[in-house]
Amino acid sequence: EDQVTQSPEALRLQEGESSSLNCSYTVSGLRGLFWYRQDPGKGPEFLFTLYSAGEEKEKERLKATLTKKESFLHITAPKPEDSATYLCAIDNYGQNFVFGPGTRLSVLP
Amino acid sequence: ETGVTQTPRHLVMGMTNKKSLKCEQHLGHNAMYWYKQSAKKPLELMFVYSLEERVENNSVPSRFSPECPNSSHLFLHLHTLQPEDSALYLCASSYYVGPGTSSYEQYFGPGTRLTVT
Numbered sequence: 492e493d494q495v496t497q498s499p500e501a502l503r504l505q506e507g508e509s510s511s512l513n514c515s516y517t518v519s520g521l522r523g524l525f526w527y528r529q530d531p532g533k534g535p536e537f538l539f540t541l542y543s544a545g546e547e548k549e550k551e552r553l554k555a556t557l558t559k560k561e562s563f564l565h566i567t568a569p570k571p572e573d574s575a576t577y578l579c580a581i582d583n584y585g586q587n588f589v590f591g592p593g594t595r596l597s598v599l600p
Numbered sequence: 601e602t603g604v605t606q607t608p609r610h611l612v613m614g615m616t617n618k619k620s621l622k623c624e625q626h627l628g629h630n631a632m633y634w635y636k637q638s639a640k641k642p643l644e645l646m647f648v649y650s651l652e653e654r655v656e657n658n659s660v661p662s663r664f665s666p667e668c669p670n671s672s673h674l675f676l677h678l679h680t681l682q683p684e685d686s687a688l689y690l691c692a693s694s695y696y697v698g699p700g701t702s703s704y705e706q707y708f709g710p711g712t713r714l715t716v717t
Binding site: 495522523525527532533534535536537540542578580582587588590591592593 | 604606633640641642643645648655688690692703705706707708709710711713
C-alpha cells in the first residue's frame, strides 16, 4: 500500500531560524508530489508541484526539492506568518492523491 | 466569486436530520472531490467525480451521498449521521487526470465545519 509520512510532526522555530520539513513516500509509481499549506479551520492552499527527482521550486521563503524517495520543504528565515500546517501529497497514478499527516509549524517572534 | 466556494461554512445537526453541503468551482476544472478531515488524521478522500463519472471510495458509509449535476457543482447529502462524523469537510477541484496525462494540483475550498450532536 502506498504511504506518505511527514516529519517532524510539529516544529517550533524562532523568527529567522531556517529549517526543513520532510515528506517520505513509498509508492508503486509517482506522477507528481504536491505541497500545501493549511491554516487552522481553512482549506489547504496549493504551494508547489514536483514531478521528477532533482527538481526544485521556490516561492518567497519556501523551497521544495524532490529525490526518489523523499521531498523537503526548506524554510529560509521564517516569519510568524509562515506558521501553519504543511501537507505533502502524492499522485500515484491513481484517481486521487495520498496525503501525509502534515507538519505543524510554529514560528515565534 | 473566484476559486472554490463551499456553503455553509458551519453546520450543526442532530443525528436524525437531513442536510446538504454545497460546493461550486469557478476554475473551469472537470474533476471534483469530497474530503473529510478529522483531528490528527490525514485527509481522507470520500468521493471523486471526473468528467461526470463517479469514482467511489468503498469505505464511505451510505449515510453520505454525493451528487454532481455538472462539472461546476458538487453536493454532499447527509442523513442520520453519527457523532464521529463531526469533522471539516473539504471540497476540491482539478483538471481531469487520466492515463498518460500530467498530474494537476487540486484546489480546495474553505471547508464546512460539521458538528453532529
